[in-house]
Amino acid sequence: MIIILLNLHNDKRSINCKNYTNSIQNIFLYEVFMEKVLTGRKENYSQWYNDLVIKAEMADNSVVRGCMVIKPYGFAIWEKMQAALDKMFKDTGHSNAYFPLLIPKSFFSREASHVAGFAKECAVVTHYRLKNDPSGKGIIVDPDAKLEEELIIRPTSETIIWNTYKNWIQSYRDLPILVNQWSNIVRWEMRTRLFLRTAEFLWQEGHTAHATKEEAFEETIKMINVYADFAENWLAIPVLRGIKTASERFAGALDTYCIEALMQDGKALQCGTSHFLGQNFAKAFDVKFTSKEGALDYVWATSWGVSTRLVGALIMAHGDDNGLILPPKLAPIQVVIVPIYKGSGQMQEVVDAGNKIKSKLTAMGVSVKFDDRDTSSPGFKFAEYELKGVPVRIAVGPRDIQNNTVEISRRDTLEKFVVSQDILVDEVLRLLLDIQTNIYKKAIKFREENTFKIDSYDEFKQLIEQKPGFYEAHWDGTPETEEKIKEETKATIRCLPFNSVDEPGKCMVTGKPSSQRVLIARAY
RNA sequence: CGGGGUGUAGCGUAGCCCGGUUAGCGCGCCACGUUCGGGACGUGGAGGUCGCCAGUUCAAAUCUGGCCACCCCGACCA
Structure with missing residues (x-):
């Protein structure tokens, strides 16, 4: 039975299996299914990225290629x-x-290497007028409106x-x-x-x-x-x-x-x-x-x-497999409040409580959204704001009003806890700071775990495939060696880091002397 | 710009190989009702120039050609 469900789950046409899983009451698989909004990072990182940009409503492709x-x-x-x-x-x-x-186009030729660098990717304005196509098919560039000097759109x-x-x-x-x-x-x-x-x-x-x-x-x-x-x-x-x-x-x-x-x-x-x-x-x-x-x-x-x-x-x-994780300092919404209620009887009370919390936080300079839409369920909202990376979520329901509490959830760790409304503001402010530093620390840790010193070119060729990351290696300083590395491994010298210590060594490719390690990685 | 792939409702798709009813399904959307502490459910409903343009044919989502867009892999780059 489980195998069948997993197959259904992997099948893009598995929409109906929601009912199916319900019918056999397999809660676990049901949840797995519901979370499957984004492609997993491990599964396909660039697909995950593309999905996320679209689904978190950050951007769309334009009809104009590349825009x-x-x-x-x-x-x-x-x-x-x-x-x-x-x-x-x-x-x-x-x-x-x-x-x-x-x-003006001529400006670009003034500096030789500048023109060499940008010439291949310039959009050029050649005309300043359109006119109706004489054959009646739409509109054409008016050949009489050619510019004396063509213009470049600034790169x-x-x-x-x-x-x-x-x-x-x-x-x-x-x-x-x-x-x-x-x-x-x-x-x-x-x-x-x-x-x-x-x-x-x-x-x-x-x-x-x-x-x-x-x-x-x-x-x-x-x-x-x-x-x-x-x-x-x-x-x-x-x-x-x-x-x-x-x-x-x-x-x-x-x-x-x-x-x-x-x-x-x-x-x-x-x-x-x-x-x-x-x-x-x-x-x-x-x-x-x-x-x-x-x-x-x-x-x-x-x-x-x-x-x-x-x-x-x-x-x-x-970001993670649930969506964006935004640093509080740059999050358009720092805190979202989601009301929870049964029937319209409870609604007013909960909405009042939510509004009160919102004004308390707003007064402290926090950007808050109170999502009191009656048209989607709390669970839906939870998932939506996780996708959008809102750092802190507050849920308020009848139970909270009774106990003078709220439920707080932090996006970076997905932890949830209940706090008294009396200390709510302080707790949120503390959390926002903590999330900001926590995701930074996490990123540092990730970088440390994925930065490697390397001295053997053969080893490097293997490792860059198996464990992509930052590689610190000696380089003889020649463009030829740099080019060779790039061609053979698709990795490039990202930079000669400021903080690297003077450390005499031998170029990992040619064995020639080198005075410091350079940073090598595959890059976007 | 080279190699590969894909384009059918807002999204995901079936149908295409082998041309022939009213192009099927899910999500989403709309209405009403029941729900609401982790992506609710029922009933009813709306929504399609089958990417675009030409061609073949009595007949094209389906076959042929061209074009366009997007995705993946290369070369180029913030």
């Missing part, structure tokens, strides 16, 4: 990220501005910004310029995934101009540290800071710094980058300034950015 619709719940998470980051940028002296979406804004900075900067007194912009950009990607890689995405890009190399360098490091701080204290995702190898460097940068995080499937995700641009863009756009001493010199530059990809990071770093 996504960010739905209110997903966008609310992004807005919370924006608010936190924006404050951090302001606190470090930056101001927001906005530069245009469209960039990043260095060129348009440095062309503008030229007009802003004459003297050292005009420096530094510390500007950030929140915008969308388009990179015509071959293969896309919601939040992780889409043709259009939202991000912020900081663009700063400095009088000295030292100052620009300091800014580059400062901002990668801001990102690391944000990742760990807000996203609750531990990150490694480091410097990219030449081949992974931003097109047009002298150095690229990054934060790298480990996802639950053992793959690395680059979560933010900060570029030391040297004088490359100043030279390309002829941006010079007169120094205190009266000398004329090119301006020093940085740029740095994080994107809606961070929403994907959040999902993959913390």
